[in-house]
Every structure is written in structure tokens, then in C-alpha cells.
Amino acid sequence: MRYTRAMTNSISDIALPRARAAVPAMMADHPRDGGSSDTSILTKTAPKTARPPMYKVMLLNDDYTPMEFVVHVLERFFGLNHAQAFDIMLTVHKKGLAVVGVFSAEIAETKVAQVMDFARRHQHPLQCTMEKE
Ligand code: TYC
Numbered sequence: 001m002r003y004t005r006a007m008t009n010s011i012s013d014i015a016l017p018r019a020r021a022a023v024p025a026m027m028a029d030h031p032r033d034g035g036s037s038d039t040s041i042l043t044k045t046a047p048k049t050a051r052p053p054m055y056k057v058m059l060l061n062d063d064y065t066p067m068e069f070v071v072h073v074l075e076r077f078f079g080l081n082h083a084q085a086f087d088i089m090l091t092v093h094k095k096g097l098a099v100v101g102v103f104s105a106e107i108a109e110t111k112v113a114q115v116m117d118f119a120r121r122h123q124h125p126l127q128c129t130m131e132k133e
Pocket of ligand 1: 060061062065066067090092093127
């Protein structure tokens with residue numbers, strides 16, 4: 001749970017990052033109780049910035065797409081080096097599928113569309129899908 005500074009009377013308090021308040025709520029000074037140093041109230045709040053949902057992008061195995069083509073796809077669209085791309089291609093070949101990256105919804109959709117379009121244009125049946133993490 002995070003703490004947010006609800007009220008502050010001290011300039012020196014203002015520079016403190018919200019998430020790293022130095023004084024626990026119980027110990028915070030308040031004008032009413034005659035405290036001398038820190039004069040803030042810390043209140044629990046919900047985090048203001050939720051992380052976006054993330055999506056796994058997966059490649060599926062098939063019997064026809066050439067291994068070199070899959071390696072090329074992984075290099076081209078997922079920024080993998082040749083050794084990484086070869087390893088993941090082999091994982092897909094042996095296990096049937098592998099996660100090739102985790103992205104926000106918009107990026108994941110773009111990756112899937114790029115791979116599917118590239119495979120289609122080269123007349124390979126390679127399938128790329130996404131799934132919420
Ligand atoms: N199984 C394919 C072959 O033997 C290679 C392959 C690997 C295809 C990964 C798709 O996602 C894939 N040529």
C-alpha cells in the first residue's frame with residue numbers, strides 16, 4: 001500500500017517522493033498535536049497510475065514454415081539476435097509454441113499483425129497469437 005501526503009506545511013517535505021515518505025502515518029506531526037518537525041498527514045490511497053494490461057505474443061509450430069523463415073521473423077519483428085531467435089524457433093518446433101515477447105495491447109496487436117501479414121505474403125502458414133498475461 002502506498003502513502004500519499006495529504007497535507008504539508010513544511011517546504012522541506014515537498015521534495016520528498018510521494019511513494020517514499022520518511023515518516024510512518026502514526027508518527028506524523030500535525031498542527032493540532034503541537035508537533036515540531038514534520039507536519040504532514042499521510043493517508044493511504046489507491047495508486048493513481050495502474051499498470052496497463054500486458055499480453056504474451058506467441059508463435060505456433062506447424063509442419064511447413066521453414067525454420068530459417070521463423071528465425072528471420074524473430075530477428076526482424078522482435079529484435080532478437082540470431083542465437084536468441086534460433087533458440088526460440090527450436091522451442092516452438094519442439095514444444096508446439098513459445099512466448100516471444102510481452103507487450104502492451106497495442107504493441108502486441110501490431111506484432112501479431114506484422115508477423116501474420118509477413119507470413120501470408122510469403123505463403124507460409126506460420127501463426128502468431130496473443131493472450132492476456
Ligand atoms: N516445424 C517447422 C519445420 O520443421 C519449423 C517451425 C518452427 C515452424 C517454429 C513454425 O513457429 C514455428 N520446418
